[in-house]
Amino acid sequence: MLRKTLLAISISALLVGCGSTGSQSPVEKEGTIAIQVNQAKRTVEERLVCNQPSNVEAACNLRTYQVMVESFIDADSSANYGTGYGTSHHNGDIAGITASLDYIKSLGMNTIWLTPIFKSTPITGQDDWADRLDATGYFASDYFAIDPKFGTLEQAKELVNQAHAKGMYVIFDGVFGHHKGNVAASPNGLKPTTGKAQGSGFEALYPEDIEFYKEVATYWVNELQIDGWRLDQAYQVPLESWTEIRTAVEKVSAEQSYQLNGKTVNPLGYMVAEIWRGANDISEQGYGDSAMPALNSAFDFPMRYSVVQTFAVEENGFGHRNATNLDNGFVAHVAYPDHAMPNLMLGNHDLVRFGDLLQRGVIASPGDPEYWDRHKAAISFLTAYSGPITLYYGEEIGDQVDGFVSKLDPCSGDSGMCDDHVARSSAKIEGIATTVGGEITVLNEQQADLKNYVAALMKMRAEHPALYQGSRTHIHSDVNIYIDRKDAVDDNILYLVNTKAAEATITIAANAIGSDGDLVNLMANETVSFVEGEYVITLPPYSAAFYDITSPTTDGPQVGVAALSRTGTGVMANCTKPSAGTLGPLGKDIWIRGTYTGGDGFAATPDSHKFNYIGGDLYQVVVKHPTPTAYTFKFATKSWGSEFAVEDSDAVKLGTTQSMARAPGPGTESSIMIPEAGTYVYSFKINDFGDAGEMMVSQCE
Template sequence: MKFEKSLLALALAGVLTACGGGSSGGGEEPPVVEPPIDPPVGDVVDISVELAKRPLDERLSCYQGTGEETCNLRIYQVMVEAFIDGDTNFDYNTAYGNSHHKGDIQGIINSLDYIESLGMNAIWLTPVFQSNTSDARLNGTGYFAGDYFTVDNNFGTKEQLKTLVDEAHARGLYVFLDGVFGHHSGNTAGSPEGRSLSTDGPAQGSGQEAVYPDDLDFYIEVATYWVNEIKIDGWRLDQAYQVPVEYWDNIRTAVETASAGVTYTNKDGVEVNPLGYMVGEIWRSAGEIASQGYGTEAAPALLSNFDFPVRYSTVQTFAVDEGGTGDRPATHLDTGMMQLLAYPDHAQPNLMIGNHDILRFGDLLQRGNLAEPDEAEYWARHKAAFAFMAAYSGPITLYYNDEIGYEVPGFADQVSNTTCADQGLCDDHVARTSGRIEGVPTLVGETPVELTAEEADLKQYVADIMAIRAANPALYNGSRTHIHSDEYIYIDRKDAGDNNVLVMVNTKGVEANVTILGTAIGSDGQLVNLMSDAAVEIAAGEYAVTLPAFGTAFFDITSPTAEGPSLGDGDNLVGEGPLADCSAADAGEVGPLGMDMFIRGNYEGGDNFGATPDSHKFAYKGDNIYQVVVDEAQPAAFGFKFADAGWSAEFAVENSGAVNIGTEQTMAPAVGAGTESTIFIPEAGEYVYSFRINASNDGGELMVSKCE
């Protein structure tokens, strides 16, 4: 997939090439890694929670407790050429990445029992179709197909692929293929029904882009052919933004119709239809994912897309992202979740932490100088991140071998763009490592893999939390009430019918003693730990829970109150003083900064920090105060800075903190990637954005206040 650089991932150092990937940078300097948050003295923090922070959110499709099977998907992604060698007759022997490049379909078949044992219920295979570009390494990735109706003879046969699907179905696993419907090799075979692709599309790498609507019927035939022929359960859609959004409804509807017309026998001996699930890859901001993938409620396109905004908030909280931005406070998770406000109601976003185009979580920990595999913290951070993912309402995807904490030995820092491809160490393909599957030889003739004690422990933890997720619809199909987040801990209540679960995650390396009022979570009875069965009693109207460093707890709320979590009166959105004045007169001059200043961010119309719209241009009011009143048409969450058009002056909340609406906060320079602040607009209306610059023009105070 081509990484479209956006301010969603502002800190990423390079622009990824097409999914086959040749390099991941442009010769940039290595990223500057932020220092970790300093723990309190004694490595213990006391936290009191008296009110819920956010009201109930039950808007999105997977927040409504309707029992949709797609919300319960737990997908295991496999990079076919890099995974497991199961048949010496089928080897690529070359591709991008650092694996053995001998992976094949039989190797995946050999690994199905392991995948099932993890508690996963689906697998996604990277493209398996015949490739014919002039780049042998690119062919190994499968992302520039030469024949969409033939299995690549370096991976196996159509019969083996059908066997894989049948064996997966017998184990309760759905199977999704990777569909590249926006570009191809440029020399592509025709279809069984006599259709062919256009040959005059724009060039892309070693191939060309598809042309719509000319190529629509061809790709509908591809998408339905494999459903009818071998009963796959749907598609992962590469670079889904390449297909104009208005045509996704045609392809999706065709897949759903084809799926309704065939059946197979599932693990329980029941005749069922293929699932017909489709998930798009749009590596962009939440607003762009909405407009280019989901469409609108009136004209829905795809029903599911990967949730890149929450992926970045997750790795930036528990590790760092590829550009080194990370070890953020727990509030950053809530900021990520608020990005979902951009999606229409029918959306079923799919959360992943890793994939074949980005770094493994273990390598991100090392890039951030946070933890090494020989340290307990390395494994604890993995567990915390996976637990947060397990509590996500909607489908989730786990990249192969992340469940054992795999990292690329000797790799952490970004490798030079001029040499990384030959070493298999470019950021956009370094995660394509040889598979390590317990009890299965990685290469034909080798000894079956035995996991280390740490790997086996993490694998078992993943299996345990996947079992908890599967048994509790509140986790995958429940509404979300955000109870609390601060520098250290994150707490949500999840509800689906009479299944009520409290999720608590400690995101930092300190022990957290948490006192929670029963009214804050809407509970007046026991909380039962779903992992240990230990009960926490309510005493004097409150609960006392201790979370170890990077510890997580899933609690069954055994006695929910009718009132639910108490929000109290909520935060006052209207501030006081001159920074809250929505009608101050302009001073008629540019002010002490000597330049026009703007709110720059990834808000709607902000072009991912690139735009400087007049609607977000500050006016100087005198007394070193700059202000602009913005009409926020709907609830929203976004990142922003106060900056000029040339980025010579950049400011945000001190330490890149979140905005507390109605409160004056310290403003500080925010230079470079990953230093923006975030804001959650809870309700529509006019808001005044203000800052007072200090005498040295290097800081001051800021406020965002709702206009009465």
């Protein structure tokens, strides 16, 4: 899609205040820092993921390689669009994906997701901008035919069959909430309703269109034995309709079979939602609740932002966050129901490539070793994530778009350099020509090294259930270092990553990680010995390590339980102060605006979140939270003329007075976790200049 409204601009990963658990306070600087870890810490009770009864382990272990078809590999000169958004050749086709299967398999990926390949029929007189939209595939005209500008039905069959023979699943891209308008009838004679206009197409209507889209979803499982669907803009379809479509896909998948790497299996029936919003919206618009599950998987956009904020910057240029930010990203999961299986990615066709984010943040360019090291560190975090993961083509070689970040107005003219499609650049697949008759791609030394590292990571992940479906105990995080223990039955792994430029020497108490034997490095010929109850590990800048805990203790990690009160003291913790009946020194109304339920991704200003002026420069609003939740927010006026957050966009610490400062623009919001249902008072005192002050969020007794 071209633009996702109210999406990335309103999302920052959750930042819940977690200081260092060690005796040192590391800082970001060159040189070597010393860190002492005496016990693990638990910010939230980590729920188990991948606990569904159907195809659980296979779905959790999905390592998906995403392909944007028109910008990928051109291997068929008869199947070309010749136009499109972004900087590619625009001639990619199905044959190009088939030609790349061995390369994709060599990366250790076991699933391919390709953007839509269904037929888009031009409307008489449409211009090049409409042709570009057709090339994306996201406004289809015939859901039951392959677009000849991508290839043929026979080529699609060959792609799926060859992928299956090589042990890889294939996921199609389902656009079940909107269409081009000139939609052909299904084999059963059904057509979707032409609802209200959406850009160059129309929205579908539910429940009127449910039978049509159930037919689409099941047709391709029967026709090609595909293994499921990525669901574009899934919030456009009601939860009850997703339940019906998912049930139909699971039923027909159970009735089909094929040979996967020589074994007879059923199509996986995996469905993953794209809901480019905060965790509460993802839960409410995709997952549903545990009593009535809708979808079982959705992309973990909040965690994605936490990752890029930490290892680079997000699209708006804000980042350089501490390693604690990675742990904080997991806090968003409190908003997900038990059946949720989040899918983590570093980027996709609508986001800016990680390499371009590094350059946008003036961090590193391809000529700098740090550029490649940061890629490795970020992808290592995906490797240690429980649940399916997705890698966008080119990330395995650190791809980027030359000159992109130097453009002051990247969306002007015909350059095709907008943020939401700059990543649609020509693929570079080792050993294959990008276009028919072109030169065979040969990777340079840095690209080849990163590719080999990614392949080693994926091989290790495939062999260790603790990585792809294990429970997580957070051991430690601070400015520089992040450490988790992952567990699945008798598979126990310690994951560490250094997110900064300073080498770190980490001394870890053995009982903090629940170990009384040696640690064996899973990616290097190294053993860390158990010496006098401690381990000493050195991590170079921007590096990660995975250790097998060879002798886990029965008690497991020694976890420190924080005894912090959620209820503050003083006037800002008073939940019963009456309104003064005036606007106060700001002279205007102000709200909590954010990604909470009903907040519409920062767009809404509901009365339930509107501050009252109490007097004495104090503003307050009492909010009822019916369930535990986590979200990002600002205190802001309707016009955004005044925006405030915790100073330095830090996280809220419940029951604690914190400094408040102006926070203009996206990427400067703070975050909060509400660990239990209840009533909470949000308070802030503005200073004499109206540009700062102090604030508190306190649970009402």
